[in-house]
Amino acid sequence: xxxxxxxxxxxxxxxxxxxxxxxxxxxxxxxxxxxxxxxxxxxxxxxxxxxxxxxxxxxxxxxxxxxxxxxxxxxxxxxxxxxxxxxxxxxxxxxxxxxxxxxxxxxxxxxxxxxxxxxxxxxxxxxxxxxxxxxxxxxxxxxxxxxxxxxxxxxxxxxxxxxxxxxxxxxxxxxxxxxxxxxxxxxxxxxxxxxxxxxxxxxxxxxxxxxxxxxxxxxxxxxxxxxxxxxxxxxxxxxxxxxxxxxxxxxxxxxxxxxxxxxxxxxxxxxxxxxxxxxxxxxxxxxxxxxxxxxxxxxx
Amino acid sequence: xxxxxxxxxxxxxxxxxxxxxxxxxxxxxxxxxxxxxxxxxxxxxxxxxxxxxxxxxxxxxxxxxxxxxxxxxxxxxxxxxxxxxxxxxxxxxxxxxxxxxxxxxxxxxxxxxxxxxxxxxxxxxxxxxxxxxxxxxxxxxxxxxxxxxxxxxxxxxxxxxxxxxxxxxxxxxxxxxxxxxxxxxxxxxxxxxxxxxxxxxxxxxxxxxxxxxxxxxxxxxxxxxxxxxxxxxxxxxxxxxxxxxxxxxxxxxxxxxxxxxxxxxxxxxxxxxxxxxxxxxxxxxxxxxxxxxxxxxxxxxxxxxxx
Numbered sequence: 001x002x003x004x005x006x007x008x009x010x011x012x013x014x015x016x017x018x019x020x021x022x023x024x025x026x027x028x029x030x031x032x033x034x035x036x037x038x039x040x041x042x043x044x045x046x047x048x049x050x051x052x053x054x055x056x057x058x059x060x061x062x063x064x065x066x067x068x069x070x071x072x073x074x075x076x077x078x079x080x081x082x083x084x085x086x087x088x089x090x091x092x093x094x095x096x097x098x099x100x101x102x103x104x105x106x107x108x109x110x111x112x113x114x115x116x117x118x119x120x121x122x123x124x125x126x127x128x129x130x131x132x133x134x135x136x137x138x139x140x141x142x143x144x145x146x147x148x149x150x151x152x153x154x155x156x157x158x159x160x161x162x163x164x165x166x167x168x169x170x171x172x173x174x175x176x177x178x179x180x181x182x183x184x185x186x187x188x189x190x191x192x193x194x195x196x197x198x199x200x201x202x203x204x205x206x207x208x209x210x211x212x213x214x215x216x217x218x219x220x221x222x223x224x225x226x227x228x229x230x231x232x233x234x235x236x237x238x239x240x241x242x243x244x245x246x247x248x249x250x251x252x253x254x255x256x257x258x259x260x261x262x263x264x265x266x267x268x269x270x271x272x273x274x275x276x277x278x279x280x281x282x283x284x285x286x287x288x289x290x291x292x293x294x295x296x297x298x299x300x
Numbered sequence: 301x302x303x304x305x306x307x308x309x310x311x312x313x314x315x316x317x318x319x320x321x322x323x324x325x326x327x328x329x330x331x332x333x334x335x336x337x338x339x340x341x342x343x344x345x346x347x348x349x350x351x352x353x354x355x356x357x358x359x360x361x362x363x364x365x366x367x368x369x370x371x372x373x374x375x376x377x378x379x380x381x382x383x384x385x386x387x388x389x390x391x392x393x394x395x396x397x398x399x400x401x402x403x404x405x406x407x408x409x410x411x412x413x414x415x416x417x418x419x420x421x422x423x424x425x426x427x428x429x430x431x432x433x434x435x436x437x438x439x440x441x442x443x444x445x446x447x448x449x450x451x452x453x454x455x456x457x458x459x460x461x462x463x464x465x466x467x468x469x470x471x472x473x474x475x476x477x478x479x480x481x482x483x484x485x486x487x488x489x490x491x492x493x494x495x496x497x498x499x500x501x502x503x504x505x506x507x508x509x510x511x512x513x514x515x516x517x518x519x520x521x522x523x524x525x526x527x528x529x530x531x532x533x534x535x536x537x538x539x540x541x542x543x544x545x546x547x548x549x550x551x552x553x554x555x556x557x558x559x560x561x562x563x564x565x566x567x568x569x570x571x572x573x574x575x576x577x578x579x580x581x582x583x584x585x586x587x588x589x590x591x592x593x594x595x596x597x598x599x600x601x602x603x604x605x606x607x
Contacts, residue, residue: 036511040405044412047402048419054434054479055422057445061437072440072448114331117324125321135328138336140592142540144561145581148346148568149339152356172331179328204320233427235543240569251429255547258433265443272430279425287418290425294484295491 055276061269069265083266090267091257092245093274099242100232100249101278103166108228110171112220115178120208122179123186124194132179139176143236151240161244169241170231177230178223184296185219186212222293225286229279250275340585346578353572365579376555377563377580381587384559387470388538388591391477396531398478399485404515406490420483428480432547435476439463466556469549473557476544481537485530492526493519525603532595539588560584 061069063079087093118135122128150169151160159165189212197207213220235251242248254271283290347366350359369377402420406413423431438445441459450456462468496519504514520527542561545551551558551566558566564584568577 037408040408041412043401044405044409044416047405048416051419051423051479051483053445054431054438055426057438058434069443072443072445072451074445114327118328121321121324125318125325128321128325131325131329134332138332140536140588141336141340141585142561142588144540144542144564145343145585146335146339147565148574148578148581149342150335151353152342153334153338172335175328175331175335198317204317205324208324229425233425233429235427235429235546236565251427251543254433255429258436258547265437265440268433269437272433276426276430279427280422283421283425284418287421290421291417291487294487 058269058272061266064266066264083270087267087270096250096253104228104232107167107170107231108224111174111178111227112224115175119179119182120186135176135179160241161247163247166242169237174227174230178227181223181293181297182219185216189215222289225282343578343581347582349575351574365576369579380558380563381560385591388535391474391538392531392534395478395482395485395534398482400489402486403489403493407493423480424483428543429547431476431480432544436548439472463549464553469557473544473548488530492523496522528599528602
């Protein structure tokens with residue numbers, strides 16, 4: 001079959017012709033496509049198994065006694081809940097997770113408050129893209145570059161070991177990512193809408209608030225959640241800026257327990273699973289937002 | 301393009317709009333100042349001094365931190381730079397390959413694809429510290445699932461110390477990294493593949509092209525700019541790897557999984573040589589830029605050719 005026959009079919013036969021073309025595929029080919037489908041399902045199954053394995057193993061560890069952990073097997077003959085109550089008794093898990101959630105959510109709000117108006121302004125200004133690329137290029141530098149300077153700055157400002165300090169650091173840290181994500185959403189809003197509002201006499205900021213912001217809600221939700229998760233997961237800055245138990249978050253707390261001889265594998269697994277639960281709940285309830293957010297950032 | 305509507309038809313509101321826009325940008329510019337400009341200047345200054353955490357800028361010592369790192373004495377930092385590059389290019393390539401494969405699988409599955417998408421989100425959302433813990437427990441010599449299975453299948457006689465011996469240690473870190481980030485590449489790759497109009501692919505299939513040809517002749521060329529962007533993004537992120545190393549190997553055994561970001565942290569916060577750490581930081585930042593710039597340039601070229 002040549003291109004021209006396809007074009008002709010498309011032009012004269014429309015959909016019916018295409019359907020007829022597909023129906024006339026010999027059965028052997030249909031069988032091979034069945035096999036191919038089976039193979040791709042198998043591939044997907046392998047992938048899914050690989051992605052689930054570490055988490056599933058962590059969960060199985062939480063139900064094992066100290067002796068049974070050493071067997072190195074997946075299933076256990078006599079599951080126990082001992083690890084769960086011991087972990088919560090010995091480790092202030094709810095406290096650490098609470099600190100992390102508090103810092104992460106407030107910093108996400110700060111990131112949004114900074115990045116949303118700025119991204120909007122960047123896309124509507126003539127030389128705005130320049131600022132945009134500056135913001136993005138600041139993302140290239142590894143965070144360890146800012147580690148020491150920020151440490152001295154925060155100590156000077158008295159912000160070490162404080163919620164305010166951590167919220168500020170994360171709130172600013174995630175602005176480039178938020179810009180990258182929001183840009184795609186803002187680009188989809190027709191600029192003619194803004195123009196119409198300006199012609200009607202609305203100011204730039206009011207136009208942003210009343211016209212564009214309501215249309216951006218899905219993008220803002222996605223960006224906020226991703227910023228929140230990034231802040232919740234962060235470790236490097238937290239390990240230096242939040243060393244006190246009163247502000248310490250989950251990632252730092254867990255890093256300190258590995259190597260502690262009072263915490264065994266089972267309790268470690270409990271702490272890990274408990275720490276993962278908040279992010280997985282977000283992933284579960286907002287997966288379409290999250291995936292939509294990531295996809296919108298990448299393809300503009 | 302519509303981006304430039306901000307300065308239309310010299311009406312009265314024009315200037316005030318531009319002013320308002322810059323006002324909205326101001327907080328972010330201040331943030332850049334605090335998070336990018338100030339640290340850069342501070343670190344460069346610090347790198348010429350003898351400094352500790354308690355006493356930054358204790359004494360001005362010129363180039364001697366750099367001399368020590370590059371030409372004498374130090375045997376850890378320069379190899380750790382090269383190892384960071386090896387690791388970053390390695391994982392970025394592997395993840396691009398596996399992620400693209402997964403993205404192609406996703407496009408061929410409809411309903412099962414949704415379930416896989418949900419599963420894929422989990423590694424991506426997991427805090428890297430906990431990714432490290434999970435893999436450390438999986439690979440542990442005593443009680444790890446991998447060794448347990450290898451032993452019970454009779455494939456090994458004694459447990460393998462995956463994180464304590466080379467080349468297993470570096471490979472293990474790479475596997476854990478791929479576990480976390482392949483889904484990210486897959487989601488972005490899936491978005492890129494969906495940019496290719498269906499009718500082009502359908503026409504090619506009707507013309508008798510097989511799926512392999514469709515991928516190499518249509519999907520790959522049409523998505524090349526986006527795929528390259530994803531690769532660069534992963535490259536940038538891989539150079540930042542810290543948490544996984546901290547938990548899995550702490551740079552060991554010896555310094556065989558030491559990568560620049562981690563080396564800097566150790567110089568500053570374990571050896572308390574803040575001046576040398578600053579010099580390492582400057583060299584690292586330069587090294588990363590040199591490693592990444594060619595790809596940014598290539599991306600720009602490919603994007604221009606595509607449009």
